[in-house]
Amino acid sequence: MTDTTKSNLAIGLDVGTSRIVAARKTEQGFEYGSQLNAFLTVPSSRVTENALKKEGVPHTVEDNAIWIHGTESQRFADLLNSEIRRPMRGGFLNSGEPASVKVMSEIIRLATGGGGKAGENVCFTVAAPPLGAEPSLTWHEATMKQVLGDLGFQSRAINEGLAVVYSELVDCNFTGIGISCGGGLCNVCFAYLSVPMLSFSVPKAGDFIDASAAAMSGERANRIRILKEQAFHINGRQPNQLLQVIDVYYDDMIRTLVAALNEGFQNAKNLPQLPRAIPLVLSGGTAAPKGFRDRFEQILRESHFPIAISDVRLAADPLTATAKGALMAALSEM
Amino acid sequence: MGSARKSGLLAATVVDWRAKRIDDPLNRLRYLRVAAVDLKPSAALRGGEWRYAGLAVLVIAAACYAVAHLTMPRRSALAPVRRPSPVERAAAGVESAGRFADVWLVEQNAEREEYSNGLQIDCRLAVSNRPRTYAVFDAARPDRGLIEWRKDPVGIVFHTTESLQVPFEPHQNRILMHITGGLIEYVRDKRAYHFLVDRFGRVHSIVREGDAANHAGHSVWADDNWLYLNLNDSFFGVSFEAQTHHGEGSTSITPAQTHAGTLLVEMLRARYHLPAHNCVTHAQVSVNPDNMQIGYHTDWAANFPFGDVGLPDNYARPLPGLYLCGFVYDRSYVASTGPRILTAIGLSEARLGEVAARRHIEAASYREYLQREYRKNIKALKKETPQGDGV
Numbered sequence: 001m002t003d004t005t006k007s008n009l010a011i012g013l014d015v016g017t018s019r020i021v022a023a024r025k026t027e028q029g030f031e032y033g034s035q036l037n038a039f040l041t042v043p044s045s046r047v048t049e050n051a052l053k054k055e056g057v058p059h060t061v062e063d064n065a066i067w068i069h070g071t072e073s074q075r076f077a078d079l080l081n082s083e084i085r086r087p088m089r090g091g092f093l094n095s096g097e098p099a100s101v102k103v104m105s106e107i108i109r110l111a112t113g114g115g116g117k118a119g120e121n122v123c124f125t126v127a128a129p130p131l132g133a134e135p136s137l138t139w140h141e142a143t144m145k146q147v148l149g150d151l152g153f154q155s156r157a158i159n160e161g162l163a164v165v166y167s168e169l170v171d172c173n174f175t176g177i178g179i180s181c182g183g184g185l186c187n188v189c190f191a192y193l194s195v196p197m198l199s200f201s202v203p204k205a206g207d208f209i210d211a212s213a214a215a216m217s218g219e220r221a222n223r224i225r226i227l228k229e230q231a232f233h234i235n236g237r238q239p240n241q242l243l244q245v246i247d248v249y250y251d252d253m254i255r256t257l258v259a260a261l262n263e264g265f266q267n268a269k270n271l272p273q274l275p276r277a278i279p280l281v282l283s284g285g286t287a288a289p290k291g292f293r294d295r296f297e298q299i300l301r302e303s304h305f306p307i308a309i310s311d312v313r314l315a316a317d318p319l320t321a322t323a324k325g326a327l328m329a330a331l332s333e334m
Numbered sequence: 335m336g337s338a339r340k341s342g343l344l345a346a347t348v349v350d351w352r353a354k355r356i357d358d359p360l361n362r363l364r365y366l367r368v369a370a371v372d373l374k375p376s377a378a379l380r381g382g383e384w385r386y387a388g389l390a391v392l393v394i395a396a397a398c399y400a401v402a403h404l405t406m407p408r409r410s411a412l413a414p415v416r417r418p419s420p421v422e423r424a425a426a427g428v429e430s431a432g433r434f435a436d437v438w439l440v441e442q443n444a445e446r447e448e449y450s451n452g453l454q455i456d457c458r459l460a461v462s463n464r465p466r467t468y469a470v471f472d473a474a475r476p477d478r479g480l481i482e483w484r485k486d487p488v489g490i491v492f493h494t495t496e497s498l499q500v501p502f503e504p505h506q507n508r509i510l511m512h513i514t515g516g517l518i519e520y521v522r523d524k525r526a527y528h529f530l531v532d533r534f535g536r537v538h539s540i541v542r543e544g545d546a547a548n549h550a551g552h553s554v555w556a557d558d559n560w561l562y563l564n565l566n567d568s569f570f571g572v573s574f575e576a577q578t579h580h581g582e583g584s585t586s587i588t589p590a591q592t593h594a595g596t597l598l599v600e601m602l603r604a605r606y607h608l609p610a611h612n613c614v615t616h617a618q619v620s621v622n623p624d625n626m627q628i629g630y631h632t633d634w635a636a637n638f639p640f641g642d643v644g645l646p647d648n649y650a651r652p653l654p655g656l657y658l659c660g661f662v663y664d665r666s667y668v669a670s671t672g673p674r675i676l677t678a679i680g681l682s683e684a685r686l687g688e689v690a691a692r693r694h695i696e697a698a699s700y701r702e703y704l705q706r707e708y709r710k711n712i713k714a715l716k717k718e719t720p721q722g723d724g725v
Contacts, residue, residue, distance in 0.1 A: 166363060170359040170362065170363070173350055173353045173354060173362070173366065174362075174363060174366060175350075192370070193346065193349055193350060193353065193366050193369075193370035194363060194366035194367050194370055195366075195367075195370050212680075212684055212687075216680065216683070241676070244676055245676075245680060248676065248680030248681060248684075249680060249684065251650070251681070252680070252681050252684050272346070328359070328360065328363055329363075331360055332360060332363045332364045332367055
């Protein structure tokens with residue numbers, strides 16, 4: 001089997017609270033498939049079902065309801081003025097959502113373009129334990145392996161922050177801090193020569209901003225998320241009160257993240273002494289708005305962070321960097 | 335240094351050097367994931383990332399030893415992290431906001447004080463008031479009650495006089511001087527502030543620095559450690575001869591007042607080691623215990639030139655009245671302030687919500703609990719303070 005053929009049998013899968021992104025290697029570079037990690041149920045009717053089929057909207061029919069999966073659920077939620085449902089919460093399978101496993105399976109199938117081929121390897125991301133907590137993610141990880149196995153994949157897990165390092169820090173021999181700012185969590189990993197030395201998660205990220213801003217403004221969290229992703233620029237001078245509110249909670253999220261970074265690194269034992277300053281790279285949808293990197297760097301530089309940071313970078317593509325890093329991990333094992 | 339550790343350090347250097355010579359990112363990662371796996375300083379290896387530990391690294395390190403020994407500088411790659419000392423951090427500019435300028439008293443007589451930064455204070459009309467003494471509460475646990483009594487000031491509250499304003503123009507000199515003269519007499523009689531900065535930028539000492547002034551009334555502020563209630567004794571009151579115009583960007587002072595304010599803040603911070611985050615405006619600290627709302631007074635609710643007077647933008651700081659004492663705010667407060675304090679309100683609400691969630695109670699219930707604790711603490715202050723509750 002040639003290297004190219006082997007590469008075609010690897011997938012990097014970013015399993016995030018907000019989005020699921022699949023990365024594949026092609027001859028031209030990398031190829032990505034992305035789906036919103038969400039779904040919506042609408043009452044079953046022949047007319048609706050036919051319309052969805054005609055439009056090519058991914059759905060299944062079950063229990064007298066039509067289940068619309070992935071990115072399209074957002075559009076229909078907007079049309080019906082309702083909230084989408086989420087199979088994951090806070091970085092893990094949503095225990096309050098009985099259909100989470102079934103829905104995840106559908107969404108992964110959509111993101112990866114169908115089930116696994118024979119011998120196809122998936123490296124999927126998992127969250128690190130919260131700061132100060134012992135790892136206890138076996139249920140989530142095991143369930144994801146089960147889901148992927150049922151779809152025909154061979155799978156193994158990789159820490160989400162480490163995937164960011166693998167994607168973005170090749171020029172530093174994969175030494176530095178990778179942070180994935182997603183929907184439910186911010187995942188942090190410090191890697192030294194590709195080896196994870198310290199990793200933890202911070203349970204305040206995009207969903208916190210959406211929910212808090214929604215509660216304060218009376219808008220739906222969905223709308224806040226769309227507004228945040230499409231028209232938001234963190235600069236402290238917002239043209240209207242809603243954007244100002246979003247800015248407030250962004251600031252709070254960043255401050256919490258920086259405080260956790262300080263706590264995590266100050267309390268870490270047995271870290272290697274670094275001969276030079278290391279880079280820090282930010283990734284994920286929550287890090288994507290303009291001005292995020294600048295605000296983060298400003299707050300980080302104002303804090304007493306115990307490790308010398310050479311530069312704070314934003315991933316080349318914050319939405320796909322984690323999946324690309326997971327793919328790098330999968331390919332490096334072939 | 336033990337020989338085992340020494341060989342580990344060498345291996346790290348070699349692996350780093352070797353990896354940089356592999357151009358293809360994927361091959362570099364492949365190499366590192368095998369070669370560097372044994373470099374983790376902790377003896378406890380765990381998780382899937384460590385499964386390759388063992389012989390590989392030793393083989394590679396040994397193979398590269400000779401080259402590295404001749405070409406690479408030796409580095410202590412695996413020694414524990416050494417955190418920078420405070421001096422090093424300050425040198426790196428990290429703590430610049432926490433450093434104090436070197437300001438000293440140059441000359442002093444009954445009429446005037448002159449400081450090394452150029453500040454001049456007119457002391458001719460300075461008066462005494464009751465000696466400064468105040469209680470502190472634990473900012474992390476206000477329910478612990480009164481912790482101890484202190485005498486040293488901890489911050490500054492900035493005010494506006496809300497007095498009559500005429501256009502600041504040369505032909506108005508006589509009227510401007512007349513208004514300021516009357517104002518000084520008034521605030522002196524009321525023991526209203528420690529310092530007054532008039533529109534020409536002249537700084538007047540009103541109440542002597544060692545005494546309390548009646549400037550803050552019912553008020554709340556907190557720093558990382560302590561909660562302060564009713565700030566007449568614990569904070570200096572610095573007032574600018576100006577009038578509030580509600581909303582963003584309208585209250586203003588003259589350039590001379592800004593300059594004088596900068597020198598005064600610099601001197602007070604240097605002399606009393608006042609943290610920058612304890613230099614805030616009256617609108618940020620003022621509360622009304624009768625209706626449990628913040629912002630009874632709204633002077634400097636917006637547009638205080640924090641940056642111009644050498645301070646960080648303290649408008650962004652959460653309001654302890656909201657998140658530590660359970661006060662609330664209404665639309666009129668938001669309307670009279672502007673987006674800068676809206677930021678602080680949002681952060682305060684988020685902070686209160688977080689603590690409530692950690693305690694597994696509703697935010698509203700936690701707020702009520704904070705309000706009860708606030709009333710209890712105020713009652714304790716009234717009981718134990720000679721002058722009442724310090725208002």
